[in-house]
Amino acid sequence: MKRYALLLGIFIIFILIIYSLRLPAVNIQSEKPDTLPGLSTRINSPTPSTTTTSSPSLCRLSTATPESGIAGLSLSYAYEPQALIYLDDLGSKWIRVDFPWDLIDNGRTYNWKGYDQFVLAMAKRNIKILATINRVPVSFSSWPTLYDRLARFESALVERYRLGGELARQNGLASYGIRYWEIFNEPNLPGHGWLLSGMDAGKAIENYAQVLELSNRTIHQIDPSAIIVLAGLSPSGYPPVKYWQALYARGLKNCFDVIAFHPYGYGGKFAEVAAAIRIVTTTYQDGAKPIWFNEFGTDNPGKQIETINQFFAEQQTVPAVFWYTLRDDSQSYSYGLRTSTYELKPAYTLFRDLLNKII
Numbered sequence: 210m211k212r213y214a215l216l217l218g219i220f221i222i223f224i225l226i227i228y229s230l231r232l233p234a235v236n237i238q239s240e241k242p243d244t245l246p247g248l249s250t251r252i253n254s255p256t257p258s259t260t261t262t263s264s265p266s267l268c269r270l271s272t273a274t275p276e277s278g279i280a281g282l283s284l285s286y287a288y289e290p291q292a293l294i295y296l297d298d299l300g301s302k303w304i305r306v307d308f309p310w311d312l313i314d315n316g317r318t319y320n321w322k323g324y325d326q327f328v329l330a331m332a333k334r335n336i337k338i339l340a341t342i343n344r345v346p347v348s349f350s351s352w353p354t355l356y357d358r359l360a361r362f363e364s365a366l367v368e369r370y371r372l373g374g375e376l377a378r379q380n381g382l383a384s385y386g387i388r389y390w391e392i393f394n395e396p397n398l399p400g401h402g403w404l405l406s407g408m409d410a411g412k413a414i415e416n417y418a419q420v421l422e423l424s425n426r427t428i429h430q431i432d433p434s435a436i437i438v439l440a441g442l443s444p445s446g447y448p449p450v451k452y453w454q455a456l457y458a459r460g461l462k463n464c465f466d467v468i469a470f471h472p473y474g475y476g477g478k479f480a481e482v483a484a485a486i487r488i489v490t491t492t493y494q495d496g497a498k499p500i501w502f503n504e505f506g507t508d509n510p511g512k513q514i515e516t517i518n519q520f521f522a523e524q525q526t527v528p529a530v531f532w533y534t535l536r537d538d539s540q541s542y543s544y545g546l547r548t549s550t551y552e553l554k555p556a557y558t559l560f561r562d563l564l565n566k567i568i
Contacts, residue, residue: 279530287308295551315346371432397446454492469501472502
């Protein structure tokens with residue numbers, strides 16, 4: 210009898226935990242490692258703030274409506290000439306890619322060269338870009354210093370690459386530019402572009418909230434039609450539902466036009482995940498907010514074919530889905546459709562064939 214009572218108690222606790230997260234209980238097939246290859250881990254970020262000082266009243270939604278019916282690729286790098294061969298072959302019309310703050314901004318000048326080349330290559334192919342502003346560049350002694358420099362960087366970035374911006378004027382691109390801006394990546398999982406591995410993502414929610422409000426105001430001052438995408442959250446790390454609830458509780462619903470999630474491990478459950486997210490948005494009178502799955506895949510070679518089939522079978526569940534990624538970042542980090550040296554994998558051929566059926 211005591212054993213039965215103990216088992217019943219454990220079961221009830223498990224159910225309460227799952228209900229509190231409000232996401233389907235499944236095993237994560239593809240948790241990312243603590244540090245992505247190539248991402249800087251040398252940043253000594255300032256201590257997370259515990260005060261609430263953001264100004265959500267300054268936020269405004271885009272004058273444009275986010276697009277739908279999107280199936281694209283998520284890249285962790287920008288210009289690689291060899292990649293263009295395979296982007297042409299795939300025929301993808303959407304690319305999500307990092308614009309790394311730490312590589313572009315050295316504190317004195319902006320190094321646009323590789324990113325100009327990338328944007329011009331995408332313009333030639335009429336491929337639309339979801340640009341992820343990511344990776345803090347240097348140590349900051351205070352958050353206000355970080356906010357100030359970020360605002361200056363975002364102003365320069367958007368002015369250069371927006372429709373009708375500096376790059377467009379310099380190259381005669383009358384009808385091409387970047388309109389979609391994601392504000393960092395996976396802030397609930399330190400080490401992936403926002404905060405260092407090991408830092409407390411929950412304590413830094415207020416700092417991300419201020420960055421989100423600042424980014425909305427900065428970007429929309431230059432381009433009122435820009436679409437602000439809330440950083441895609443990871444299923445690992447600080448619980449995503451709690452993270453969204455914390456942002457909404459601060460009155461930030463007008464600071465972003467799209468809410469995003471990375472449903473690693475939820476293949477076959479896209480509809481359940483979207484419904485769980487919709488519960489959150491509806492609770493805060495934001496039920497019409499588009500939900501994007503802007504990063505999904507697996508680094509398990511034995512599951513890539515199955516996961517790609519799931520990706521396309523569920524592609525219409527949400528307005529946008531992005532596969533991560535075109536090539537492996539290393540031999541041990543194998544999410545790519547091709548190897549790190551662009552050798553063919555079976556996943557590539559399947560992805561191309563299924564993508565060409567829907568574009």
